[in-house]
């Protein structure tokens with residue numbers, strides 16, 4: 576199978592998948608449950624989510640392992656299950672989508688902060704190393720180090736993946752927009768420019784932004800990133816707007832049509848992988864796929 580980077584170099588725009596949490600909740604996952612445990616207890620549900628995204632037209636489909644590092648699993652007393660849960664997550668996605676699509680190993684943040692003294696760089700590295708190896712063993716061919724807010728933690732994860740696996744690497748940070756709309760930064764104060772410089776220095780081939788921001792805010796952020804850096808292929812996975820609490824639980828308002836509408840904007844500003852984050856469903860991915868097929 577051609578690697579992601581070479582597909583992009585040949586001029587392809589790739590489609591990512593959408594949210595997993597919302598679909599797990601829809602399938603009965605209760606708050607307080609460990610999502611990664613569903614890889615063992617409800618493998619059919621996890622597989623069906625991967626299959627639904629493939630069906631919707633995604634080229635890259637994630638694993639159910641966003642919180643699968645042992646530091647985060649410790650909150651559930653499951654730290655010693657890290658290997659098994661990650662391996663199984665990659666196995667389930669691979670089984671559901673076959674060999675022609677990319678299994679994108681999801682590696683999320685630890686939830687602890689180096690700057691607060693909650694965790695050491697060595698502990699972080701070790702936990703990402705264990706997770707990445709297990710995800711590769713399970714059948715992943717690429718990874719997305721995603722929804723990161725701290726550059727130092729991101730660095731640990733990048734090195735852990737690079738030094739211990741052959742997974743093709745994508746990195747994605749999550750930014751907030753200031754109240755006056757003028758600035759973007761992560762909760763740790765990292766700016767998009769700092770992020771871009773750091774990733775280029777570490778030779779990360781594809782990187783971008785996911786979560787927190789709506790489609791419109793994301794398009795402003797991406798435009799700014801593209802003004803600063805025109806060579807790197809970007810990934811963009813917006814949320815479906817801001818979550819609203821309704822009688823039926825949390826609802827994200829942005830429709831598949833809104834996502835489709837912004838696809839040309841994203842492409843103009845350097846996006847080579849377009850998908851969705853919180854509140855997006857297979858219908859959003861289908862809309863992105865159709866729009867890209869129409870343009871290309």
Ligand SMILES: [Zn+2]
Pocket residue numbers: 785786787814852853
């Ligand atoms: Zn998200």
